[in-house]
Amino acid sequence: MSNYSEESILNFLGPYKGDGSTILRSLQLVQDLLGYVPDSALDIIAKNSNVSRAEVYGVFTFYSDFRSTPPAKVVVKVCVAEACQASGNASLISELHDKGYDIHKGNIKDDIQMEQTFCLGNCALGPAAMVNGAPIGRATCERIFAATSAVTA
Amino acid sequence: MTKVFVSMDSAALSMGANEVAQAISDHAAKSGLDVTVVRNGSRGMLWLEPLVEVETEAGRIGYANVSADQISELIAAGFLSGAPHDSCLGLVEELDFLKNQTRITFARVGVTDPLSLVDYESHGGLKGLRNAIAMTPAKIVAEVTESGLRGRGGAGFPAGIKWNTVLNTESDQKYICCNADEGDSGTFADRMLMEGDPFTLIEGMIIAGIAVGATEGLIYVRSEYPHAIDVLNQAIAIAKEHKILGGSVLGSGLEFNLEVRIGAGSYVCGEETAMLESLEGKRGMVRAKPPIPALVGLFGKPTVINNVMTLAAVPMILADGAASYQSFGVDRSRGTQVFQLAGNILRGGIVEFPFGITLGELVNTVGGGTHSGRPIKTIQIGGPLGAYLGQESFDVPMGYESLAEVGGMLGHGGLVVFDDTANMAKQARFAMEFCAEESCGKCTPCRIGSTRGVEVIDRIVAGENQAMNLELLEDLCEVMTDGSLCAMGGLTPLPVRSALKLFPADFGIKVEVK
Numbered sequence: 001m002s003n004y005s006e007e008s009i010l011n012f013l014g015p016y017k018g019d020g021s022t023i024l025r026s027l028q029l030v031q032d033l034l035g036y037v038p039d040s041a042l043d044i045i046a047k048n049s050n051v052s053r054a055e056v057y058g059v060f061t062f063y064s065d066f067r068s069t070p071p072a073k074v075v076v077k078v079c080v081a082e083a084c085q086a087s088g089n090a091s092l093i094s095e096l097h098d099k100g101y102d103i104h105k106g107n108i109k110d111d112i113q114m115e116q117t118f119c120l121g122n123c124a125l126g127p128a129a130m131v132n133g134a135p136i137g138r139a140t141c142e143r144i145f146a147a148t149s150a151v152t153a
Numbered sequence: 154m155t156k157v158f159v160s161m162d163s164a165a166l167s168m169g170a171n172e173v174a175q176a177i178s179d180h181a182a183k184s185g186l187d188v189t190v191v192r193n194g195s196r197g198m199l200w201l202e203p204l205v206e207v208e209t210e211a212g213r214i215g216y217a218n219v220s221a222d223q224i225s226e227l228i229a230a231g232f233l234s235g236a237p238h239d240s241c242l243g244l245v246e247e248l249d250f251l252k253n254q255t256r257i258t259f260a261r262v263g264v265t266d267p268l269s270l271v272d273y274e275s276h277g278g279l280k281g282l283r284n285a286i287a288m289t290p291a292k293i294v295a296e297v298t299e300s301g302l303r304g305r306g307g308a309g310f311p312a313g314i315k316w317n318t319v320l321n322t323e324s325d326q327k328y329i330c331c332n333a334d335e336g337d338s339g340t341f342a343d344r345m346l347m348e349g350d351p352f353t354l355i356e357g358m359i360i361a362g363i364a365v366g367a368t369e370g371l372i373y374v375r376s377e378y379p380h381a382i383d384v385l386n387q388a389i390a391i392a393k394e395h396k397i398l399g400g401s402v403l404g405s406g407l408e409f410n411l412e413v414r415i416g417a418g419s420y421v422c423g424e425e426t427a428m429l430e431s432l433e434g435k436r437g438m439v440r441a442k443p444p445i446p447a448l449v450g451l452f453g454k455p456t457v458i459n460n461v462m463t464l465a466a467v468p469m470i471l472a473d474g475a476a477s478y479q480s481f482g483v484d485r486s487r488g489t490q491v492f493q494l495a496g497n498i499l500r501g502g503i504v505e506f507p508f509g510i511t512l513g514e515l516v517n518t519v520g521g522g523t524h525s526g527r528p529i530k531t532i533q534i535g536g537p538l539g540a541y542l543g544q545e546s547f548d549v550p551m552g553y554e555s556l557a558e559v560g561g562m563l564g565h566g567g568l569v570v571f572d573d574t575a576n577m578a579k580q581a582r583f584a585m586e587f588c589a590e591e592s593c594g595k596c597t598p599c600r601i602g603s604t605r606g607v608e609v610i611d612r613i614v615a616g617e618n619q620a621m622n623l624e625l626l627e628d629l630c631e632v633m634t635d636g637s638l639c640a641m642g643g644l645t646p647l648p649v650r651s652a653l654k655l656f657p658a659d660f661g662i663k664v665e666v667k
Contacts (some may be wrong), residue, residue, distance in 0.1 A: 007632055020434065021433050021434040022434050023434040023435065024417065024431060024434040024435070025434065027417075028415065028417065043553070049439075058436050059434070059435060059436055060634065063416075063417030063418050063419050063436060063437075064417070064418035064419065065416075065417040065418035066377055068393055071412055079338075079375075080535060081338030081339075081537065081587075082338040082339060082533055082569050082580070083338045083339040083495040083496040083567075083569045083585070084338070085496075085575075085580070085583070086495075086497040086569055086570060086571045086572075087496060087497055087524070088497075088498030088525075117377065117418075118292065118336065118338065118420060118537075118587065118590075119338045119340075119377065120164060120336070120377050120494035120592070121163065121335060121340075121341040121344040121377060121378060122164050122167050122341065123197055123339045123340070123448060123493065123495035123496065123501075123567070123569070123663030124199040124200065124341070124493070124494060124496075124498065124501025124502050125167060125168065125200075125202070125496050125501065126166065126495075126496065127166070127430050129525065130377075132286065133379045134166070135163045135164070135166050135167035135380075136167050137164060137202075138167075141370070143515075
């Protein structure tokens with residue numbers, strides 16, 4: 001949380017003060033701001049929402065979107081759900097694996113993180129992927145890395 | 154001035170539509186051509202994206218699979234006046250794929266500028282809302298009931314009956330919650346409507362609010378849909394500015410406010426009670442029913458929860474009357490259904506037909522068979538919790554009851570096509586694995602049964618003690634079906650059992666399957 005003080009986060013979460021129904025949105029706000037949710041932010045949110053740290057932690061760990069460590073510069077989501085299976089995503093996944101990315105583990109390499117996701121809603125143009133929020137249809141290794149280099153360049 | 158349409162739907166973007174739109178604008182500016190690029194929704198012919206349409210006197214001429222580096226060539230060939238070209242499709246609305254459909258919910262998607270209220274109104278928008286404002290709440294609810302509209306999210310519960318319960322429940326606060334947590338693989342109709350015609354959903358929610366006496370609406374959209382969230386937020390801002398939302402809807406004195414809430418990567422939050430928990434800021438743990446959300450919903454208040462497609466059907470029902478909507482469909486499945494042709498399919502995308510079209514017509518006649526060119530092995534209908542059906546079900550007319558009769562379910566109308574290379578033991582195993590990954594953990598059969606299910610399927614495939622393990626799997630499926638609060642654990646056995654029944658050879662079964 002290098003550039004952000006507790007005070008600035010509290011300030012940021014101001015509209016949600018004392019309201020237990022805003023735990024999820026508080027976590028989302030912090031992640032939008034910092035790219036992840038540092039451990040200390042759980043205490044800050046708990047204090048601000050007037051709930052226990054355990055409650056915040058429970059919400060934090062329930063949802064797969066939340067990260068406890070900073071993300072890579074490029075985050076690639078690769079769909080592993082049925083429609084993309086039917087479109088032959090297995091070979092894409094294994095090619096990515098050969099390049100050092102295990103989407104099931106979501107490891108980071110060369111400032112790129114590739115992770116699995118269940119459905120991006122692009123099921124007629126599978127395999128589907130998303131590079132920092134930008135969708136890629138009929139995804140191949142080449143198309144994915146062309147998009148990642150556009151970000152890292 | 155020449156109008157050119159390039160879709161801003163996520164699926165079109167995924168094939169380079171932004172680059173195409175930019176190239177057209179750049180080229181036009183450079184050459185001093187008077188061209189306006191309109192970013193519309195997608196027509197749903199996703200295999201043709203990026204699809205560029207040029208407005209001519211005869212109508213809109215389409216060019217398929219256009220790439221940015223093709224633009225100068227296309228302009229030189231005269232495409233801005235609809236000239237022939239290898240990629241030219243002719244008049245888009247005359248294409249069989251579109252012409253044969255009955256577009257009611259998707260009437261405007263791909264036609265209009267999603268964020269133009271002028272476009273919206275000139276294509277019939279707000280007519281339903283204006284009619285509703287002039288009616289009593291009970292009359293609006295009666296209209297929706299008479300239309301025969303059933304919940305398009307999967308359960309198929311009659312929308313009017315749900316609304317009536319909320320209308321007749323006294324409370325200081327009521328809510329309209331739109332379930333836009335479209336997590337089922339093979340479904341993307343909600344996303345396309347939110348991106349391609351967001352005002353329809355907004356109008357449907359306002360009508361629902363007026364009908365039941367709710368002043369607050371929430372749309373719960375999954376985080377995997379950043380473009381839909383962006384378009385919805387812009388549309389809501391426009392609607393507020395034009396007093397369609399706010400303290401006095403269209404000057405009626407009736408209040409309705411609307412807000413988008415974003416999910417955080419949990420499939421089970423598409424289950425209505427888990428969604429309510431998530432909207433309350435908590436873990437998405439499923440609630441026991443009763444009490445039903447119509448009585449005790451968001452923050453304990455009476456709440457209408459409907460899917461995007463259900464609410465988006467409402468404006469047309471109020472505009473054209475219940476009888477008009479009711480005239481489409483078969484038996485107790487009235488109106489139209491938006492089907493999503495997905496997976497290994499040649500002509501994938503969105504089609505809207507009255508209920509009653511057969512499965513075979515959808516995937517073969519309309520969809521053109523597989524993308525790979527190989528024979529179709531199976532189709533999974535209704536998402537990850539839907540059954541796998543084989544060729545023998547191709548004559549089944551699409552409807553809630555007719556699909557249930559063959560052991561399937563319509564769900565959200567998504568059809569995922571697999572060719573003959575699919576291994577159904579793998580698909581069955583994935584169904585259990587997915588359940589283990591996404592279970593909220595409240596019910597033991599779902600939380601633990603799914604993991605045991607993966608193990609039992611592995612043992613069957615490995616040929617270990619098959620007769621006993623098949624019995625065990627059947628037992629497990631029964632317990633999950635009967636002992637889970639929601640569809641997550643309750644329906645996971647559907648794809649598993651259907652895969653096993655239809656394709657025992659893929660499991661290496663050497664004994665008889667019951």
